[in-house]
Amino acid sequence: MRNEKIFNAMEHLEDKYIAEAMEEYSSAKDMESEEKDPVDPYTEAVLFYAEDNVSFKKGRFLKWAGLAAGVCAVTAGVVIMGKSGLFEVVNIPFVTSSETTEVTVASSEITEASVKATEPEDNTVIVSIIDRTKTEGIGYDDAFEKFFEDEKYEYYFSGIYSQHIIVHYEDGSQEDIATALNAGRATIADLDRFEVSYYYKILGAEGVFLGPVSKTETGFPESFNAEIINTGYGVKQNLLNGLTVVQGNKIYYVVNDWIENEFSICSYDIEKHEIETVSTEYYDNAEKINYDFIGIYSDSLYYRLSLYDHSSTSTADEKEFYCIKKLNLSTGESENIYSYTREPSVYIDKAVIIDNYLLFEDIADYNTTPIYCNIVRYDMESGNTIIFKENASAPASHKDKLIFCRRQDGNLAIYSCDLKSGENEEKLCDLSSNYVYPSICSDGEKIWVSVLDTLNDTFTVGYLDENNNLNPVKSSIKDGFPYEFKYANGYIVLHDMMIDAKSEEITAIENVRAVGNELYYGEYQTKYNQRTKEYQKELILYHLSK
Amino acid sequence: MEDRNIIDLFFRRDRKAITEMSEKYGKRLMRIASNILGDGRDAEECVNDTYLNTWNSIPPNDPENLLCYSAKIVRNLAINILKKNSAQKRGGSNVEETYDELSECLPDFNMVEDRLDEKELSKLINVFLGGLPKKSRIIFVRKYWRMDSIKTIAADLRISEGNVKNTLFRTRQKLKELLSEEGISI
Helix, strand or coil: CCCHHHHHHHHHHCCHHHHHHHHHCCCCCHHHHHCCCCCCCCHHHHHHHHCCCCCCHHHHEEEECCCCCCCCCCCCCCEEEEEEEEEEEEEEECCCCCCEECCCCCCCCCCCCCCCCCCCCCCCCCEEEEEECCCCCCCCEECEEEEECCCCCCECCCCCHHHHHHEECCCEEEEEEEHHHHCCCCCCHHHHHHHCHHHHHHHHCCEEEEEECCCCCCCCCCECCCCCCCCCCCEEEEEEEEEEEEECCEEEEEEECCCEEEEEEEEEEECCCEEEEEEEEEEECEEEEEEEEEEEEECEEEEEEEEEECCCCCHHHEEEEEEEEECCCCCCEEEEEEECCCCCCCCCEEEEEEEEEEEEEEEEEECCCCCEEEEEECCCCCCCCEEEECCCCEEEEEEEEEEEEEECCEEEEEEEEECCCCCCCCCEEEECCCEEEEEEEEECCEEEEEEEEECCCCEEEEECCCCCEEEEEEEEEEECCCEEEEEEEEEECCCCCEEEEECCCCCECCEEEECCCCCEEEEEEEEEEEECCCCEEEEEEEEEEE | CCHHHHHHHHHHCHHHHHHHHHCCCCCCCHHHHHHCCCCHHHHHHHHHHHHHHHHHHCCCCCCCCCHHHHHHHHHHHHHHHHHHHCCCCCCCCCHHHHHHHCCCCCCCCCHHHHHHHHHHHHHHHHHHHCCCCHHHHHHHHHHHHCCCHHHHHHHHHHHCCCHHHHHHHHHHHHHHHHHHHHHCCC
């Protein structure tokens, strides 16, 4: 009767704890406001280790003085690495998730104070910042309102409502955000801290807006060995495209700096705790850019670059550009090894490295329904490119076979052939003619398939059973495309879920990446930086293991 | 109205005390009842009974914190109704599930089971809570005392559900460690 025992024991909690839990808090920060000042993260980490009796030898601090040349607003920070048993956590300096948005600017003057009960005292502490448009549903006009500028950026709200963003102080006074910012009683970091969204752009620049901050926290499944270590400081104004590929001790990832139009591929050495910028590319006027890392072969990183440039100076051909690039990780030199004639499928990773071959699908004809694809094979040793399979898509390796999809007589079918020669084609099964955007991966035993059903507008994920019939494990209403469909360490990973390949148990989770045979999970967190007295965002990366 | 003034109304046997209490804390009390009993008539009756019990118990009681005092009453009443309903097999609630989760923290030793009585366990939990960061403590009490859902806690405290789950997971792990140590040494 363990249940009853703890049930009864909980009835005798001390009043002070009940009273505390019955209070209403306007934010997590508000909840913590009665506590002592946050402990310096250095001290906090040391205490964390000391308390938990984890060997401190495995933790290590490293000051780093900047992520990459040209990266903005880098403050001195720390990166702490920890390993404990099966768990491994890697912190990568953050980045707010930002998307450039095409907007029409309707700039207004910086708003004067409209809510001021009493003049706040000097050095009074901000208790909360309340967005009354959300808490009280106050209406506002739809136009971008400039509410502040500093030496580098202009800050905007997406509506005329700065007078409704109210800063509350410890002394009971309150005022609107524009007044507080201009008086120096609040900072932009306070908006981040209290999760008030805003846009910003480089001072005087026209067009491109950045922000708002995107919340992507989802939480990791508790059945995994993973734990947060409180470390790291953020790098503002950059976009980290999360974890991408791993080779040996190094993790490679992309840092986008939209202010400088600078896009860097960086490495993080897990053992040495060193960050290195491997290469930097500049794409002026880039409106949207995607790096899809395919893998590493012979010290070269292969990735697909998708560039969308809609600036007025670009010619039609330059507006969109897609290619596969090869980056020499030793020299940092890169070259285009394949240029797509048309936009490839940007949604699903359909490229695979098999021995010295890089196989990927390329759309040969857009004017057919469904679109006509070929599988192209690039020999990473000789540099030769051939069309390996005509009318075929979604290449994947399974045991000694290449698995792919082909459409014949309107129906989608799954085929296999010899991995290297491409001979001995065999049809494994027919799928519905309604199915498009197939993607395939193998868990070593079973062949997994994801398809979009155009009739019902649903995504189906399943595997081929012993009779090669598609056995659906999950069907869901289409909600975006499955950007990720890979197998690693017992799991099929999709953009919003992971499926246990054996038990077929589904865990709803975002931000899990399958890299090689390992699973990683990224979580964005807001941390307090004792030195700068600011809250900063960081990406905490977990190595997941059972 | 301040708590002290409402309690004074109770002492003066002024029925306005119930109105003021209901206005100030009714929603929060209703939430606890709903967490345990689900939305519906039972929860409403439970909150009404709480007002009555408070009326009958103040005086002689003179609580320092009226909210805490009435929250304990509503919780106890709700749990009693739940037990009665369970005996009559009138549907379930998430309470069992919540306590299943928490009971995982108890060490799995028969010896400990026998020796660690509810009073000691309660004392240990209070000591444990005292050593937690305030945020973790609030999340823990909201989940396992107020029976709030993870979604509600996240929304109330303006943090992510993942953050709440992580905090609860780590707190349960720590509690389990503490209870294991204490259980063995008792």
